[in-house]
Amino acid sequence: MHRLQDLLGLPLLETETGTQIGQIKDVVLHIEEARVYGVTIDEEKQKAFEMGIAYVDLLSVGRDAVMVRNHSVMQQCAAIFEITSNYYVKELFKKEIITEDGLRLGILVDIFFDTSTGEMKWYQISDSLVSDLLYGRRIMPLPKIQIVGKDTVIVPGEMAKLLHKEE
Structure with missing residues (x-):
């Protein structure tokens, strides 16, 4: 069992290249379904819109890093998360x-x-x-x-x- 607080700030690593593509900025929750919906990313190269990854696209969540196959799983948060039914951990x-x-x-x-x-x-x-x-x-x-x-x-x-x- 992990704590959501421990995810914040963890590096996000690609398993294909071993490259760090960002850090976990926040965690998106779907309260009604009682599940983690995804994460938002604090990237090295800032984009005009917030990027995130759906939880199903994470390969693993470890104590020291979060792993994804490659950066192609990153999308605009608006495309992944339903704005009305989700909550950000930092807000809760x-x-x-x-x-x-x-x-x-x-x-x-x-x-x-x-x-x-x-x-x-x-x-x-x-x-x-x-x-x-x-x-x-x-x-x-x-x-x-x-x-x-x-x-x-x-x-x-x-x-x-x-x-x-x-x-």
Whole structure:
């Protein structure tokens, strides 16, 4: 299981040439399908439009690099990602998670996912820096239903019972 936060800044390498063609700038998520939809690229040569790669076109996601066969899998983000139903990881992190009953669970700081499928599995939640240091962060399974707002993520009330300390 990998953390999405760990993908940010990783080099993107071509397996055909061994060349670094950019770095992972952000990760695009499809919340309703609970999966990673793709990545956006911070390229050496800046283009007029943002480039990205669909998750299915990534050969592998490793601890130290993300691999693609060649640069031809890069496309304009507008051509790959549906603008209305996707969220960027950097936009989601630091949102408050609140149950529909009005209980604050904490702040979303990371998401765990399966690298082979791109399926999102767990939210990592922080209460505060002091709480993180004293007790550690907590995790909860990804809710089946959630509302992502400008400042908050609203989850079903029963998610509070599923929140537990990260091991």
